Structures are given as structure tokens and as C-alpha cells.
Amino acid sequence: MDTMRDRFAPVVSRLLDEDPRVAVVLAEIGRDGFREAERRHPDRVINVGIREQLLIGTAAGLALTGLRPVVHTFASFLVERPFEQVKLDLGHQDTGAVLVSAAASFDWPAGGFTHMAPGDVALLDTLDGWTVHVPGHPDEAETLLHHAVAAGDDKVYVRLSVQSNRQGRVIDGRHFVTVREGRSGVVVAVGPVLDTVLAATEGLDVTVLYATTVRPFDAAGLRRATDAAGTDVVLVEPYLAGTSTAAVSEALSDVPHRVLGLGVGRRELRRYGTIEEHTAAHGLDAASLRARIGGFVGAGRVPAGR
Known part of the structure; x- marks a missing residue:
């Protein structure tokens, strides 16, 4: 199966x-995928180097002229390094762009901590007005890229990963999808962790919601879901644990509830590994x-039908 990033250049080239x-x-990374598009549209495919x-500044300038810039590099270089410009x-200038990242939290362990960005969504959460898409399959990535580019002049972040679920789901870029229903709690699985969450909850009496758009959050x-399953909620996110607990x-x-945020821990793992x-x-x-x-x-569970 191809990866989400494999879909990126062909979709955006079209x-x-x-x-x-x-x-x-672009900032060098990903440029090879746009060689032909650069030949056809030399004024609209811009490589600024490393x-x-x-x-980000170039993207904002293009947006101020009425263009819809799509900006791409690794997440750590797209959100963290130029955060002041974001x-x-x-x-601050109220300009829109589509930021499309690669490498996710730890997709390339050999790159070391400089190429890991488990805090990217949490960092964008400190800013107002961002839509955040976290696809879990290449088909979903393609759908969400179309949504992002078509979203007027909004600020949109699309988080691509080599990690993927086995199959894509029908998504609309706004709402959670109910994958499994139960009565002892709700588990929200974000993007590429869905298959693992389904395996982990097999036989448990829980509702599983699938989220590929986490901002705005589908309250x-x-x-x-909690009306039927009770208000014990577990979030499983492929980035910093607890990012969406708030x-x-x-x-x-307005109701008694408990929430457990699972995801990437704060402790830095100092071995490359896999x-x-x-x-x-x-x-x-x-x-x-x-x-x-x-x-x-179930432990101290607030019952359904509260």
C-alpha cells in the first residue's frame, strides 16, 4: 500500500x-515529487531552500496576494522551528495556508529527536482558528487534502504519517465516525491508531469513535456517544498524550465525567530503534x-442515561 505522503504530491499537483x-x-524536502508541476507552474511552485x-513567511505573502498556499516539510520543521512565523x-496577519507535515511523532526514528514532533498539535492549540486533520489512511489523506485546499482562506494543518490503518473510512472533514458501540465508556481513536485501538478493545463493552479531524473538536x-455509553472517555492520540483532554x-x-489521555509520553527516548x-x-x-x-x-463509571 502507498503511504499518505505518496498521495500528497500527485493530489496537490492536480x-x-x-x-x-x-x-x-517547499523547503527542499519533498521537492522531487513536484518536479513536473514546477515545470508546468514555475510561478506557483516555490522552493525556498532549507x-x-x-x-512560512513566503506562504503568508502569497496568501496576502489571494493565493492558497500549500506548505510542506517535516512536522518538526513546519510547526516547531518556525512557530513564531506561524x-x-x-x-496575527489573519492569513490562511495549508500546512502539510510528514514524519509525524516518530515516523523516522533514525533521524533522531530533531525529526520528531509529538508536540505539534498541542503547540498549534495555543493559537486561535486552526483546523487540524489527522488522517489514518492514504485515502483519507487525499480526502482531507481536498477539504483543506477548498477551505476558503482558513488555517489548516494536515498531519501525514507512514503509520496507517488497513482500510480507509468515509469521512467528511468535520465529524467523528462511530466504529463500534458499547455501554461502558467511550474510546476516541485519532487517525492511524484506530486499528490498534480496535484490537485493544476487542470484547470490551465500549463505544469506539474514530477522529480524523480533531480541531474543531466534534463535541x-x-x-x-456518551449519552448511550456513559461519560468515562479515553482519548488515544498519535501525538502528545492529553492534547485533547481539555x-x-x-x-x-455540565455533567460528571472522567477522561484518560493516552498518547506519546513526554520522556525523550534516546535510542533510535524502530x-x-x-x-x-x-x-x-x-x-x-x-x-x-x-x-x-467502568471504575467509578458515570452510567449512561444520566
Whole structure:
């Protein structure tokens, strides 16, 4: 199966052909995928070199002229390194862009901590007005890229990963999808962790919601699920643990509830290893998730039909 990033350049290259507002801004990484598009649209495919602050500044400038810039590099270089420019050039100037990342939390362990960005979504959460898509399959990535580019002049982050579920789901870029129904709690699985969550919760009487868009957070969808399953909520996110717990608490602020945030831990793992080893070390493998979810749901549970 191809990866989400394999879909990125072909999808955006077609959008360049179809929509004269679309522009692409790169910082060397990913340039090979746009060679032909660069030949066809030399004024709308821009490579700034290894200058990530300039990457964001250029995108903001293009947006101010009426273009819809699509900006791409590794997550650590797209969100963390040029964060001041994301905050000011895009946020403060109220200009829109589509930031499309690669490498996710630890997709390339051999790159070391400089190429890991488990805090990217949490960092964007400090800013106002961002839509955040976290696809779990290449088909979903393609759908969400189209949504992002078509989203007027909004600020959108699309988080691509080599980790993937076995099959794509029908998604709309806004709402959670109910994958399994139960009555002893709700588990929200974000993006590429869905398959692992389904394996971990096999036989448990829980509702599993699938989230590929986490900002805005589908509070209404969560409320509907907790009406039937009770207000014990477990979040399993492929980035910093607890990133969305505040969103859950806000959605359920008027009712007693408990929330457990699972995801990538704060402790830095200083050995390269493999993706699978990092997943297990952060407790995101199926066996670890089953123990943590099973130990949480039902203990002091607030019953359904409150």
C-alpha cells in the first residue's frame, strides 16, 4: 500500500492544474515529487531552500496576494522551528495556508529527536482558528487534502504519517465516525491508531469513535456517544498524550465525567530503534492499550442515561 505522503504530491499537483489560486511552498524536502508541476507552474511552485522561517513567511505573502498556499516539510520543521512565523505571519496577519507535515511523532526514528514532533498539535492549540486533520489512511489523506485546499482562506494543518490503518473510512472533514458501540465508556481513536485501538478493545463493552479531524473538536458527536455509553472517555492520540483532554472536558462540562489521555509520553527516548519499538515504549501497542483502557472504563463509571 502507498503511504499518505505518496498521495500528497500527485493530489496537490492536480490541484495546481485545476485551481489557479493554489501554490506550493517547499523547503527542499519533498521537492522531487513536484518536479513536473514546477515545470508546468514555475510561478506557483516555490522552493525556498532549507529556510523554514522563510517557508512560512513566503506562504503568508502569497496568501496576502489571494493565493492558497500549500506548505510542506517535516512536522518538526513546519510547526516547531518556525512557530513564531506561524503565530505572526499567518495568525496575527489573519492569513490562511495549508500546512502539510510528514514524519509525524516518530515516523523516522533514525533521524533522531530533531525529526520528531509529538508536540505539534498541542503547540498549534495555543493559537486561535486552526483546523487540524489527522488522517489514518492514504485515502483519507487525499480526502482531507481536498477539504483543506477548498477551505476558503482558513488555517489548516494536515498531519501525514507512514503509520496507517488497513482500510480507509468515509469521512467528511468535520465529524467523528462511530466504529463500534458499547455501554461502558467511550474510546476516541485519532487517525492511524484506530486499528490498534480496535484490537485493544476487542470484547470490551465500549463505544469506539474514530477522529480524523480533531480541531474543531466534534463535541456534539462525543455528547451523543456518551449519552448511550456513559461519560468515562479515553482519548488515544498519535501525538502528545492529553492534547485533547481539555476539549473533552469542555464538551462534557455540565455533567460528571472522567477522561484518560493516552498518547506519546513526554520522556525523550534516546535510542533510535524502530517505529514499533517507539510505539511500545509509549504504551501505544495493543497489549498496553488494552491494559490501560480496561483498567479505566467502568471504575467509578458515570452510567449512561444520566
